[in-house]
Amino acid sequence: MVATYSEEASGAERGESLARIVEEIAERLREVEEARDEAQELARRARVLSKTAILLIHGGDLETAEGRLLEARRMLEASEAISRSRWIRVEELGAAQEEHAEAMILLNLMRGEDFPGPEELGVEPSRYLLGLADVIGELRR
Numbered sequence: 281m282v283a284t285y286s287e288e289a290s291g292a293e294r295g296e297s298l299a300r301i302v303e304e305i306a307e308r309l310r311e312v313e314e315a316r317d318e319a320q321e322l323a324r325r326a327r328v329l330s331k332t333a334i335l336l337i338h339g340g341d342l343e344t345a346e347g348r349l350l351e352a353r354r355m356l357e358a359s360e361a362i363s364r365s366r367w368i369r370v371e372e373l374g375a376a377q378e379e380h381a382e383a384m385i386l387l388n389l390m391r392g393e394d395f396p397g398p399e400e401l402g403v404e405p406s407r408y409l410l411g412l413a414d415v416i417g418e419l420r421r
Contacts, residue, residue: 312366319362323372326355330379337386338421345387352380353402360402377403381411386418 329352336345356376363370381403388396398408 312368315362315366316368316370319359319366319368319370320372322355322359322362323370323376326352326359327372327376327379329355330376330383333383334379334386334418337383337390338418342387342390345383349380349383349387352376352383356380357402374404374407377407378410378414381408382414382418383411385412385415389415389419 329348333345333348333352336342336348356373359370359373359376362368363373381398381401384396384401388394395412398405401408403411
């Protein structure tokens with residue numbers, strides 16, 4: 281006689297097995313959510329630092345602005361690394377890249393330097409173009 285699944289394992293054992301599987305999945309999902317939150321926060325802080333740098337540039341404090349932008353770049357890179365490692369989309373990252381590109385382009389122009397490219401800035405080409413377009417408004421200030 282061939283034993284069926286129901287004969288080999290009781291309903292309680294199957295229920296415990298399923299509960300364990302669901303708990304493991306829930307734990308993985310919590311880890312992904314925590315990673316997404318961390319990446320979002322890093323991107324948000326990078327965006328704020330880049331905005332602050334623009335204000336500093338307008339105030340003539342290019343050295344402090346550069347420091348803020350270096351810190352923002354590190355945060356962007358960390359956010360991107362989390363996003364890539366977990367295959368998650370970070371909503372704030374695009375806006376942060378755009379703001380960073382805008383601030384870096386403005387800084388270079390105020391120093392009389394060449395335009396940095398998107399690769400040099402570590403931003404997506406589309407975000408670079410949006411940041412470049414925003415520089416026009418900043419130059420009018």
